[in-house]
Amino acid sequence: MSYYFNKILSEKIFEEVILQVTDELKKEGFGVLTEIDVKETLKKKIDVDIKKYKILGACNPHFAHKALQVENKLGVLLPCNVIVQELENGNIEVSAVDPIASMGFVNNSALEDIANEVQQKLKNVIDNLD
Numbered sequence: 001m002s003y004y005f006n007k008i009l010s011e012k013i014f015e016e017v018i019l020q021v022t023d024e025l026k027k028e029g030f031g032v033l034t035e036i037d038v039k040e041t042l043k044k045k046i047d048v049d050i051k052k053y054k055i056l057g058a059c060n061p062h063f064a065h066k067a068l069q070v071e072n073k074l075g076v077l078l079p080c081n082v083i084v085q086e087l088e089n090g091n092i093e094v095s096a097v098d099p100i101a102s103m104g105f106v107n108n109s110a111l112e113d114i115a116n117e118v119q120q121k122l123k124n125v126i127d128n129l130d
Contacts, residue, residue: 003101004097004098004101005095005096005098005122006096007094008087009092012092014086018084021082022056024125025125027124028122028124029063030121030125031061032058033057033079034055035056035057038053052086054083055083056081057079058096059078063114067111071106077106081097082094082095082096096122098122103115
Protein backbone atom coordinates (compact mmCIF):
# COMPACT_ATOMS: atom_id res chain seq x y z
CA MET A 1 0.00 0.00 0.00
CA SER A 2 1.35 3.40 -0.95
CA TYR A 3 1.28 6.17 1.62
CA TYR A 4 0.73 8.94 -0.94
CA PHE A 5 -0.72 9.73 -4.34
CA ASN A 6 0.77 12.18 -6.81
CA LYS A 7 0.76 13.89 -10.15
CA ILE A 8 3.63 15.18 -12.25
CA LEU A 9 3.12 18.46 -14.07
CA SER A 10 5.28 19.59 -16.95
CA GLU A 11 6.05 23.07 -18.22
CA LYS A 12 4.79 24.74 -15.05
CA ILE A 13 6.21 27.45 -12.83
CA PHE A 14 6.78 26.24 -9.28
CA GLU A 15 5.16 29.23 -7.55
CA GLU A 16 2.11 28.99 -9.81
CA VAL A 17 1.71 25.32 -8.90
CA ILE A 18 1.78 26.26 -5.20
CA LEU A 19 -1.05 28.74 -5.85
CA GLN A 20 -3.03 26.20 -7.87
CA VAL A 21 -2.64 23.53 -5.19
CA THR A 22 -3.74 26.02 -2.52
CA ASP A 23 -6.80 26.97 -4.59
CA GLU A 24 -7.73 23.33 -5.17
CA LEU A 25 -7.37 22.62 -1.46
CA LYS A 26 -9.73 25.51 -0.69
CA LYS A 27 -12.31 24.09 -3.11
CA GLU A 28 -12.26 20.89 -1.05
CA GLY A 29 -12.59 22.72 2.28
CA PHE A 30 -8.91 22.72 3.29
CA GLY A 31 -6.82 25.61 4.47
CA VAL A 32 -3.04 25.67 4.51
CA LEU A 33 -1.94 25.97 8.14
CA THR A 34 1.78 25.71 7.47
CA GLU A 35 4.10 26.14 4.54
CA ILE A 36 7.61 24.80 4.99
CA ASP A 37 10.24 25.73 2.44
CA VAL A 38 12.53 22.70 2.78
CA LYS A 39 15.03 24.04 0.23
CA GLU A 40 15.48 27.27 2.19
CA THR A 41 15.55 25.52 5.56
CA LEU A 42 18.22 23.00 4.52
CA LYS A 43 20.33 25.75 3.00
CA LYS A 44 20.09 27.84 6.16
CA LYS A 45 20.59 25.01 8.67
CA ILE A 46 23.16 22.73 7.00
CA ASP A 47 24.24 24.62 3.88
CA VAL A 48 22.84 22.01 1.46
CA ASP A 49 21.36 22.88 -1.92
CA ILE A 50 18.34 20.93 -3.18
CA LYS A 51 15.66 21.55 -5.80
CA LYS A 52 12.58 23.54 -4.78
CA TYR A 53 10.57 21.55 -2.22
CA LYS A 54 7.67 22.84 -0.12
CA ILE A 55 5.45 21.09 2.37
CA LEU A 56 1.92 22.45 2.69
CA GLY A 57 0.20 21.45 5.92
CA ALA A 58 -3.43 21.24 4.84
CA CYS A 59 -6.35 21.00 7.25
CA ASN A 60 -10.06 20.57 6.73
CA PRO A 61 -11.45 21.77 10.08
CA HIS A 62 -14.69 19.80 9.76
CA PHE A 63 -12.90 16.49 9.27
CA ALA A 64 -10.18 17.29 11.79
CA HIS A 65 -12.84 17.92 14.42
CA LYS A 66 -14.68 14.70 13.59
CA ALA A 67 -11.48 12.67 13.72
CA LEU A 68 -10.34 14.20 17.00
CA GLN A 69 -13.72 13.37 18.55
CA VAL A 70 -13.13 9.71 17.68
CA GLU A 71 -9.40 9.56 18.46
CA ASN A 72 -8.02 12.38 20.61
CA LYS A 73 -4.34 11.61 19.89
CA LEU A 74 -4.85 11.83 16.13
CA GLY A 75 -3.29 15.27 16.14
CA VAL A 76 0.09 13.57 15.80
CA LEU A 77 -0.95 12.71 12.22
CA LEU A 78 -2.38 16.13 11.37
CA PRO A 79 -2.34 18.19 9.25
CA CYS A 80 -2.55 16.36 5.93
CA ASN A 81 0.71 17.12 4.19
CA VAL A 82 0.91 17.96 0.52
CA ILE A 83 4.33 18.38 -1.05
CA VAL A 84 5.30 20.31 -4.15
CA GLN A 85 8.75 19.54 -5.47
CA GLU A 86 10.83 20.39 -8.47
CA LEU A 87 12.19 17.31 -10.25
CA GLU A 88 15.56 16.92 -11.97
CA ASN A 89 14.00 17.30 -15.43
CA GLY A 90 12.25 20.56 -14.50
CA ASN A 91 8.82 19.00 -14.01
CA ILE A 92 6.90 19.61 -10.81
CA GLU A 93 5.53 16.78 -8.68
CA VAL A 94 2.62 17.26 -6.29
CA SER A 95 2.05 14.52 -3.73
CA ALA A 96 -0.51 14.18 -0.94
CA VAL A 97 -0.52 11.88 2.04
CA ASP A 98 -3.01 9.03 1.81
CA PRO A 99 -5.04 9.37 5.02
CA ILE A 100 -6.20 5.77 4.78
CA ALA A 101 -2.59 4.62 5.03
CA SER A 102 -1.71 6.98 7.87
CA MET A 103 -4.90 6.39 9.86
CA GLY A 104 -4.55 2.65 9.35
CA PHE A 105 -1.83 2.65 11.99
CA VAL A 106 -4.33 3.91 14.54
CA ASN A 107 -6.46 0.75 14.37
CA ASN A 108 -9.76 2.51 15.10
CA SER A 109 -12.55 1.43 12.76
CA ALA A 110 -14.52 4.60 13.55
CA LEU A 111 -11.92 6.54 11.55
CA GLU A 112 -12.44 4.56 8.33
CA ASP A 113 -15.29 6.66 6.93
CA ILE A 114 -13.50 9.90 7.79
CA ALA A 115 -10.29 8.67 6.17
CA ASN A 116 -12.17 7.63 3.03
CA GLU A 117 -13.82 11.04 2.71
CA VAL A 118 -10.57 12.93 3.29
CA GLN A 119 -8.76 10.66 0.82
CA GLN A 120 -11.34 11.43 -1.86
CA LYS A 121 -11.02 15.16 -1.27
CA LEU A 122 -7.23 15.04 -1.49
CA LYS A 123 -7.43 12.88 -4.63
CA ASN A 124 -9.75 15.51 -6.12
CA VAL A 125 -7.10 18.15 -5.41
CA ILE A 126 -4.42 16.12 -7.19
CA ASP A 127 -6.70 15.09 -10.06
CA ASN A 128 -7.77 18.69 -10.73
CA LEU A 129 -4.22 19.94 -11.23
CA ASP A 130 -3.25 20.58 -14.83
